[in-house]
Amino acid sequence: xxxxxxxxMAAMGAASVPLLAGCTGEQGAGGAxxxxxxxxxxxxxxxxxxxxRDIVHTDTDHRSYQVRITVKSLVxxxxxxxxxARVDDELKGMVPHYLTFEVTNTGRKKIPAAxxxxxxxxxxxxxxTHGEEVYLSGGRPGGVDLPCADTAPKTLAPGDSYTTCxxxxxxxxxxxxxxxxxxxxxxxxxxxxxxxxxxxxLEAASAGLAAPGDIVPVRWDAxxxxxxxxxxxxxxxxxxSAADLAGLDLDLNANERRGVPYYVSVTYTNxxxxxxxxxxxxxxxxxxxxxxxxxxKTPFVPDTKIPGCPSDWVARMIPPGDSVTECSIHLVTxxxxxxxxxxxxxxxxxxxxxxRAPLH
Numbered sequence: 001x002x003x004x005x006x007x008x009m010a011a012m013g014a015a016s017v018p019l020l021a022g023c024t025g026e027q028g029a030g031g032a033x034x035x036x037x038x039x040x041x042x043x044x045x046x047x048x049x050x051x052x053r054d055i056v057h058t059d060t061d062h063r064s065y066q067v068r069i070t071v072k073s074l075v076x077x078x079x080x081x082x083x084x085a086r087v088d089d090e091l092k093g094m095v096p097h098y099l100t101f102e103v104t105n106t107g108r109k110k111i112p113a114a115x116x117x118x119x120x121x122x123x124x125x126x127x128x129t130h131g132e133e134v135y136l137s138g139g140r141p142g143g144v145d146l147p148c149a150d151t152a153p154k155t156l157a158p159g160d161s162y163t164t165c166x167x168x169x170x171x172x173x174x175x176x177x178x179x180x181x182x183x184x185x186x187x188x189x190x191x192x193x194x195x196x197x198x199x200x201x202l203e204a205a206s207a208g209l210a211a212p213g214d215i216v217p218v219r220w221d222a223x224x225x226x227x228x229x230x231x232x233x234x235x236x237x238x239x240x241s242a243a244d245l246a247g248l249d250l251d252l253n254a255n256e257r258r259g260v261p262y263y264v265s266v267t268y269t270n271x272x273x274x275x276x277x278x279x280x281x282x283x284x285x286x287x288x289x290x291x292x293x294x295x296x297k298t299p300f301v302p303d304t305k306i307p308g309c310p311s312d313w314v315a316r317m318i319p320p321g322d323s324v325t326e327c328s329i330h331l332v333t334x335x336x337x338x339x340x341x342x343x344x345x346x347x348x349x350x351x352x353x354x355x356r357a358p359l360h
Contacts, residue, residue: 040078046097046176046198048074053194054106056183057117066107067117069181071196072100072163079172091134094169097123097176098148104161114162115152120182123168124291126175126205128343128352131168177201178291192255193334195290202289202340209341210234212358219346220268220280227347228272234342234355235265235325237286238308245329248306250297252331259331262286263309264296264342267325268318275317278324280344285352286330287341293352296328 052070059065077096103117111117123131135150148165156162170176176198183192210216218232240261245252264284270276286294309327318324332339339359343352 040081042078042080043098044076046074046076047200048176048179048198049196051196053181053196055181055194056192057111057120058183059111059113059116065105065109065111065117067111068102068104068106069118069121069194070102070104071179072102074099074176074179074198076176077167082169088134091132091169093172094132095172095174096134097131097168097170098165099123099168099179100148100163100165102161102163103152103156105156105158108158110158111156112154114154114156115150117152117156118164118166118181121166122180122182122291123170124177124180125170126177126201127171127208128177128205128285128287128291128293128341128354129170129174129350131170131176134167134169175201175204177205180291182292193290193292193337195334195337197290201291205341206356208354210353210355212236212355214355216344216353216355218268218283218344218353219349220276221283221347222272222276225272225274225276228276230271230276231269232344232353233267234358235267236263237265237339237342237357237359238263239359240306240308240329244307244309250329252297255333256331259333262330262332262339263306263327264330265310265325265327266342266344267323269323270318270320273320275319278316278318278326281326281328283345283347284326284328284330285343285345286332286339286357287343287352287354288332288334288337289340290334290337292334292337293343294330294332296330298328 048071050071052068054068057065057067075098077098079093079095081096082092082094105111125131148167150166151162151164153162178198178201179196181194212234215231215233217229220228220230222228240263245261264286266284281296281298284296309329339357341354341357343354345352
């Protein structure tokens, strides 16, 4: 869940705001006085690649601003933090992660509602899920304040900066793959992306992946027949060319048209007693080293032939015992990011089933 504007404005109104140790200082751009706070011994610094990334912030009125985000630190808290704080019941037992970063207005326009400048940040777990951004109030057990608070000002003038801290919750046992900023929101894979990897995150994510060719059961949406569990196999992942897509009706935005297409082929077998309608390409995700989940696209016109992306589904029924291979097109828009795995978003269940990507 995203932190609501109401809650975030309430956080900014605090007269005294606790921040992560190491990020204390003078009065910030938002007028809040920063103070040192006790750091629990159970917290762990994560090896995030710090540094500045220039991004574009687009507000709710579709106005764009030039912004620089500089990541300072990422700290894994403890489950104890969540037990003492006032949070939603579904977040109890999850582990908070505290991200400290600086926001600078590098453009020529004042940014209204500056607290939204970080709204497209996402903390990506090693299980390919996004951390929940949360506001913790009430402190740790015993009344100790949590040294992390959102201190964004109401507005940000050209050249001004502020340092703030946000909290993201991940399930127990899930590591952090990366932090990303998607210009058009983390659900829009076509926008510009800035990435801060976490050392060791890629290796941790890889440990839980199936090998290419492994048969893995996936939860398939059989529509009127409900959800079925069918065996699936990742056949191939092939890099294509923008020229392959010329003239196809794929509804691509400007970034996607400049991107590199990858063709993902997955075979499914109907083990049920009834015919199945083969159309699961929307459930396939191309997973990147930076932590992105890129949804697949398919042409709107049946029988479209795409070099390197053969598909025999063509909106047909699969009889019991038969198999079908579906190919989906995934556009990678970041030159510095690389495909790493293929995931299947299961029907009626959070998370992904995933294979390592055999690139060709």
